[in-house]
Amino acid sequence: MTLFKIAGKNIRNNFKNYFLYFASMIFSIVIYFTFVSLKYDHTIQSASDGSPKISSAFSGAAVVLIIFVAIFIWYSNSFFTRKRKKEVGLYSLLGVRKKQIGRMLFYENFLMGVLALLVGIALGTVLSRLFVMLLMNVMGYDAMPDFGISPAAILNTITVFLIITLITSVQGYRLIYRFKLIELFRADQEREKEPRSSVWIALLSVLLVGFGYWLALQNMLTSEAWKTIGVLVTPLVILVSVILGTYLLFNTLTVTLLKLARKRKRSYWRGLNLIGTSQLLYRMKGNARTLTIIAVLSATTLTAVGTAYSLYYNNRINVALANPNSYMFIGGDKAAVNKANQAIEQASGHKVIYHESVPLLEVDADITGLGQTTGSNEQTFTVISNHTFNKLAKLQGRNDVFSLQGSDAAVLEPGYMKGISPAYEGSTILLTGKGIHEKIHFTALKTYNVLNLGTVYSTLVVSDDLFAALQPKAKTMTAQAYEITHQDKAKELTKQLETILPETAGLASFYSDYARGMESTGLMIFMGGFLGLVFLAATGSIIYFKQLTEASSDKARYLILHKIGVKKSEIRKSVAKQVLFVFALPLAAGIAHCAVALSALSNLMMTSLVVPVVSCMGIYIGIYLVYYFLTVNSYYKIVTNVK
Template sequence: MTLFSLARKNIARNFSQYFLYIASMVFSIVIYFTFVTLKYSDIVSEMTKSSQKMGSLMSGAAVVLIFFVAIFIAYSNSFFMKKRKKEVALYALLGVRKRQIGFMLFFENLLLGVFSLVIGVFLGFLSSKLFVTVLIRLMGYDVVAPFTFSTEAVINTASVFLIIFFITSFQGYRLIYQFKLIDLFHASKKGEVAPKPSWVIAILGVISIGTGYWLALQNLLTSEAWRILGMFTPLIILATVIIGTFLLFHSVTGFVLTLFKRREKWLWKGLHLMTISQLLYRVRGNARTLTVIAILSATTVTAGGAVYSLYYNINDNVKLTDPNTFMYEQTANVDNDKVTSLLPTTKYDENISALFVTFEAKQLESAMSIDEDKRIYTVINETTYNKLARLQQKEELNLKGNKATIIDVQYHESLSPKYAGKTITSKKGTAITLEGYHEVPVLNLMAGMTLVVTDAQYKELEKQGESVQFRAIGVDNATTDLSKKIASALPEKAQFSSAPEDYQSGIEGMGSLLFIGSFLGLVFLAATGSIIYFKVLTEAEEDKSQYNMLYKMGVGAREMRKTVASQVFVIFAVPLVIGLAHSAVALTAFSKLFSMDFTKPVIIWMLAYTAIYGIYYVLTVYSYNRIITQNNKREG
């Protein structure tokens, strides 16, 4: 029997144990193959104006994926090698040379990799139509993509993953040379040393996380801490949260479990004593692994939640910046009749009189001020504003005390000027006092910052500014095709503004980011769940004798299943809860920065992540129970 055939038989015999490892690798390969395929996809290039940008995004995502998958495969492989050490020791005891054992492990891991690669590329090809269609739909196009097969994508994927598999296979080859025979026999009994909980370390962990949270929630423009720390602040936040998370698992959870252990009445019910005792070892002893899981969960949820929130709010943002479906400046060369001939039935079609007026605005200082002495505003009167507001079904203005108001769509509490009570003065000395700002526009953003004044003030300013005429059009169910026809009929100086085009541009950019972020997030989630799965099942092999003893003492299978479920639940739930807490703080900071409400999309994203994560929990509990049940039957 050759080493290659022996490796093949070992894989066939232990396939059920390798299944999730293979499944995670196949999923990673499918996603990588998809990214590379999309990079070379003609239909994506044809459907999007930003095909070059899309290619760059896909390439960047592929690099991140390669880096992450390489670490994940190496990490997962180390678990399997630990599990195989006793088997390796038996080969050595039977007189098989180290070189031969090393080659057997090398071939075994390489076969797993090649098998995963073939399945991954095949499934990637079958699912390419679905993935390309999803991408195109997310980008706002109603098109069903055909099946695409890219030779370049196959060569790229095969080259990258064969290199990764070769390196991890060599890791298995080196295993036999790294340990003495006695070490290999006792490897399965060697766990991570469980550190003793310390009040000092526990307090440091809480303070570290609290510091990171506090810094993250500070206003980055007005915070003294951000000003002092400068560009190092994000790194400090990241470092404090990661260190704090590790210390949390190292000691804080130990104290919490110890408190449960002191509740003697509860402790002696069922198998609570065994559950708490094992958790005291497992949670603290696996502090590094659980820290990695928590940080990966936080990263995945934060990145995905932020992108999904921006995608979710695109329509609202376009409605805010483009309240009119179409709008343009009526310059000398504009053929209004030609534009009218292109229009379908309109809700409204209004000619808007406005002024471009330069004001001295020294009082309007802001955090982003560079040269604020002079500002040019688009001025409209109160009557014009209210007329458009009625057409757009918005609340009308009621200027009091001969004061004006600024329409600042992008108002930010920290960045924007404090408008209320401030005065701006035209070149000819007309003073305009502001009652504040208003965030509901009636002109598209292309008109610039709008100043709404009383009718009397407008008449006074007419001789001091440049007169301008805008055409504002409201159309139901307008399309980008209609927008392009109108744009082609207008000169560039008309500064044509189109809500459908802005929506399409936003949905295209954020849709591509959401596609990439979602699939990278799924890979991270698959790896996260797999790491816990491998870790827990490795410990299940070590716990077989304890559960067998309980079985012989008369403990029922139902009680043991309940104990397993509660123990595994803690291992899964604690890093998930901490990861979600980290991401909640990060997303709160992002929402404040962008002045947007992320609550609903973030909750949706967190629930989706938790649901998929829960599947790994169910699978792990099932596999754990199967291991101890089969062992009890054999021993019984």
Template sequence: MTLFSIARKNIRKNFTNYFLYMASMIFSIVIYFTFVSLKYDDAIQASTDSSTKISSAFNGAAVVLMIFVAVFIWYSNSFFTKKRKKEVGLYSLLGVRKKQIGQMLFYENFIMGIIALIIGIVLGTLLSKFFVTLLMKIMGYEAMGNFVISPAAIINTIVVFIIITAITSIHGYRLIYRFKLIELFKAEQEGEKEPKASFLIAVFSIILLGIGYWLALQNLLESNAWRTLGFAVTPIVILITVILGTYLLFSTLTVYLLKVLRKNKKHFWHGINLISISQLLYRMKGNARTLTIIAVLSATTLSAVGAAYSFYYNNRSNAEIANPNSMMFITKDSHIADQVKERVSQDKSHKIVYHETIPTLNIDVDITNLNSKMSADQVEYSVIDNKTYNKLIKLQKRNDSLSLKGNEAAVLDAGYFEGLSPKYVGSTVSLKVNDSSKNITFKTLKKFNVLNLYTANTTLVVSNELFSKLANETNLVNIEAYKITNEDDAKILTKDIQSLLPEEAYFSNFYSNYAQGMESSGLIIFMGGFLGLVFLAATGSIIYFKQLTEANIDKERYEILHKIGVNKKEVKKSIARQILFIFALPLIAGIAHSIVALTALSRLMQTNLVIPVFICIGIYVCIYIAYYFLTVNTYYKIVTKSDKQ
């Protein structure tokens, strides 16, 4: 019997142990193949206006995915090799040379890699239409994907994964030479010394995490800590403190808490808590690095996917903030305005909700007194009167109104940013009209718009009497505003109106902003979602592999427990608690890290990310729970396989 046939037989007989490893590889190959093939898809290139950017984005995502999958396969392969120390030792005892054992393990890994590659490419090809359609749908396009086979994507995927498989197989081959025969047979006794726990280091881990969290949640513009450390150095300090704090949390604080729990005699001697607590205690130090990696990866995944989904989730509201009116333009030619009105009125897909001609003044304002960090001392504002503001507010269905008198004014600044934007309320500024100046005092600040941003500047609302005086001294500009139904599906109407208007009309519209946002945020959520799933599958698999390794080591111990009368129900309960501890630690830490990161992001962007973030966390936790139950059941089957009961 050749080494190749023995390797093939081993895979067939141990397929249950290899299944999740192969499934994770297949899933990774499907996603990588999808990313590579999407950039060649004709439907995407024909439908989108930024096909070059999409191609570049998928190239970048594919590189990230390739590196991560390579690390994951390397890590998993190391687990499988170490798990089979006893088997390798038996081969050595029977006279099989290490070179031949290494070749056999090389063949096993390479066979699994080739099988995963073939299945992954076939599945990726079959699912190509679905993935293209999904991407187009997320990006807001109606084009349907076609069933296509991309030879370039197939060749790219084959080359990349054969190289990855070859490298990991060679790594497994070399790993054999690192073990002596006595080490192979005494693998179970390795790393079984009771770890030491320092109360001071345990407290230090909490302090490190506290420092990282505190720095992350600081206001970047007003924080003395950020200014002192520097805007380039502070993020690095945050990363170091959080990662080091997480490692010390797992390696020291958890050990300390387990030792405290062990001193609680009532709990420690209840049922078989003795076994589960002891096993966790003795292995916690060895698991700390793995759990830290998983916690950091979970935090990165949740933060990236949460941020990506929040952009997609808030796309409509962001477009509405910039464009409270469906369409807006400055009109100087009444004939063109009539043409636009006729085109909008005749469109069968859209009905006019309202159409208003808004008298506006464009006035230079001296804002030196406002201490703005974002603009010059003199800016141009769009000025409307109190009556027009109240009318637009009612049409736009906002529950608000103003009652301004004399030289009182209100400012509408949807992009207001605390610490950077001008300090409006209570301040006085000077309006420059021809050769004279008129002072106004800001009574209130409204953090929304009634005029579209591209057509109008930051808007000032003044009293009706002041507006009349200003209108007599400067030129009045009429702005046409339309609100239509189905404004998110107005591509044809928008293009037609754009062709009617000159460039100086400063045409702005809801559809263009909405469509661009859907395209960019849809692409981000598509890539972020799939990369997140790969990361999740990898992290869950790493814990699964680790627990399977420990299950084989613990098998004899559970057999002894069964012989002294411990029933299977108690055994499964102990296993469930033990594995829950291992799964919960990195998950809770990862969620905590991501919530802090996303809270900092929401403050920076001044948007509410609560709903999209909790949706992402919910999905992540559900998949993690599925991994948990799979691990518990597999662990239980391994340790009770030879039981007679």
């Protein structure tokens, strides 16, 4: 029997152990292949009007994926090699040369890699079509892709994964040389030492995580701490502090807590708590690193996907905030305005909900009164009258009504940030210009505008009297504001308007902002989603492998328990509890980290991210649970399989 055949046989017999690794690897290959295909794909390029964004985005994502997959395969591979220490020891004892054993392991890994590559590419060619359709869908394109298989993508994938497989195979080969025969046989007998714990380090871990959280939740522009540490260094400090804290948390705090649990005899000396707690206690220290990696990966994945989904989810809200009217433009050229008006009124599939001609003034102002320390003291404002505001606000479904008198004014500032933007209310600015010298006094602030931001400057509302007084002196113009039905599907009409109206009209449409947002956030959610899934699959597999190794070394213990009369149902319960501990800890830490990161983000974006983030977490936990149940099942099977 040749070494190659033995290797093949080993894979077949060990397939159950290998399955999850194999599946994760195939999944990674499929995703990588899809990303590379998208990079080379022409349909998407033409649909996105040749924007180089997509191609480079996918190249970047592919690189991240390669690094991650390489680490994952490396880890799993050394895990499998270590798991087979005994087998290798037996071969050695029988007089098989290390070189031959190494070659056998090399073949095994290489065969697996090639097999995974073949299956991955085959699946990839089928699935990538589906994924492209999905991508087009989330990006808001309706062009159906005529998606051919790209030979360049296949070649790229094969090259990259062959290299990774080769490297890891060589690694497996080298690992054998580092083993000593006596160690190979003692592998399972190595005694795990009772872990030490220190209350101080446990406290430190809580402090570190707490400090990181506190820092992250500060307002980054006004906080003293951020200023002292430096705006660029602070995120790094947060990262290091939280990761180190998490590690110490798993390393020490859990041990301390488990030891405390052991002191509470009434619950500890009850049923299998004795077994579960003591086993966890023994394993905890060795597991701390893996658990930290999983917590950090989970946090990263959740935060990235959560952010992407939040942006996608909030796209409509943000676009609507910037474009309260479906279309708005300034009518300079009468003919063009009429033509545009006609186009809008006759557009098929859209009805005009309202059409308003809005009189505007453009006025310069001296804003020293706002107390801004940075920037110029001069600013140009677009001014509308109280009457216009009330009318537009009502049309746009807002309940606000102003009744400004004399020099009272209101400011419309959709980008208002507390603490950063000037505190308008109560301050006074001076309107200047040819023949204009008016002090106005801010009495109100609204964090929205009734005009499209692309067309106008920062907007002030003044009393009707003041507006009338300013009108003859200031630069006046009339803006056209339209609201139409199905504004998010108005691709044709928008294109038409863009050609009709001159650049100076400052056309701001809901549709073009919306489509652009969908395109970029859709791309983000697509890539974030798939990268997240790959990360999740890998983290799940890592815990799964780790638990199964533990199960194999726990087998003898469970056999003893079985003999002294522990029921299988009790064993199952105890296993489920133990595995839950290992699964839940990093997930809880990951979710906590992610929640803090996203609430910092939500403060920054000033939008509530609860719905998109919770739904992301829900999906993540759901898939994670599948891994949990798989692990419990396999663990239970291993420890109760007596013979």
